[in-house]
Amino acid sequence: MEFRYLGNSGLKISEITYGNWLTHGSQVENDTAAQCVRAALDSGITTFDTADAYANTAAETVLGDALAGERRASLEIFTKVYWPTGPKGPNDSGLSRKHILESIDGSLARLKTDYVDLYQAHRYDHETPLEETMQAFADVVRSGKALYIGVSEWDADQLRAGQKLASELGFRIISNQPQYSMLWRVIEDKVVPASEELGISQIVWSPVAQGVLTGKYKPGAELPAGSRATDEKGGANTIKSFLNDEVLTGVQKLQPVADGLGLSMAQLALAWVLQNRNVASAIIGASRPEQVSDNVKAAGVKLDASVLSAIDDAIGSLAERDPAKTVSPQSRPS
Known part of the structure; x- marks a missing residue:
């Protein structure tokens, strides 16, 4: 395993982060989830990412149980706040002071830890004053409940405004967690340059485009049984935008590139996002330890x-690049 600094901080994280968005507490039984976490640890992964909203808090509980007994100082545990949790009342979502301060305590209890290494705003909250949100994060850091603060899917202007307030309050935003892959490059034009300017790294999700970049989805063919595209618990909705024959035909052109490097298609996709110097880590999920x-x-x-050029020849024109696609809901979800 290789390690990279996260933003302009002294924190190092593993280049591969283990995440449990659509798996723990939902698609994968708890015993299998624990086996996947064990495989991550055995493979040298030290960084684990979750969120309170995943499986309506169940994913945090599963991860906390799976990591119990590990040396806490040897791990980097990340979680997030914003999306609805619990009974989904009027204050059970967003980035208000009330929701942030209540949510961090719930996350720590479920994760069985006194602190998280990184606490992330899961989206930008248009209904809460940014000053209120950043003051609450400052208080979370000062209380020792989180060591660092990050965000997810914030656009360039939001990053600049948030970092300015954070600096005035005595802390820094060190990370952003956006979607990024060969097929989804919307951060490259504005978010990455702003992040480099501000000392923020990317921790990217869906680097394999929900499995499409593994090559297992073939143009004109039936969807593989048991795949994410057939999952009615949420997986099918997240992948459908990539499932058209033009994209799938382009992806198949990557197979010779991967073969020439002795890599699987998934390994090639992960390696590609890690070539971006602003990317600190790529998040993987798993339904099986292997x-x-x-x-x-x-x-x-x-x-x-030459490899990067070959990838662009196969995929480049099919990739989504519109920076306006980095967007948060205009009102709090319920």
């Missing part, structure tokens, strides 16, 4: 200019 062991082999892989 998926973890396979994907971590992307850490440390260097792709030369």
Whole structure:
């Protein structure tokens, strides 16, 4: 495993982060989830990402149980706040002071830890004054309940405004967690340059485009049984935008590139996002422990200019690049 600094901080995290968005507490039984976490630890992963909203708090509980007994100082545990949780009342979502301060305590209890290494705003809250949100995060840091603060899917202007307030309050935003893959490059034009200016790293989710970049979805073919595209608990909705024959045909052109490097298609996709110098880590999920062991082999892989050119020839024109696609709900979800 290779490690990178997270933003302009002294915190190092593993190039591959284990995440449990659509798996723990939902698609994967708890015993299998624990096996996947064990495989992550055995593979050298030290960084684990979750959120209170995943499976309506159940994912945090599963991760906390799976990590119980591990040396806490050897792990980096990340969670998030914003999306609705619990009974989904009027104050059970967003980035109000009330919701943030109540949510961090709930997350710590479920994760069985006294602190998280990174506490992240899961989206930008248009209904709460940014000053209120950043003051609450400052208080979370000062209380020792979170060591660092990050955000997720904030646009360039939001990052600049948030970092200005954070600096005035005595802390820094060190990370952003956006979607990023060969097929989804919307952060490249504005978010990445702003982040480099502000000392913020990306921790990217869906680097394999919900599994599309593994090559298992073939143009004109039936969806593989048991795949995310057939999951009615949420997986099918997240992947459908990539499931068209033009995209799937382009993805198939990556197979010779991967073969030439001795990589799987998934490893190639993970290695590609890690070539971006502003990316600190790529988040992987897993429904089987062997998926973890396979994907971590992307850490440390260097792709030369000819390989990157071949990838662009196959995929470049099919990728979504519109920076306006980095967007948060205009009102709090309920």
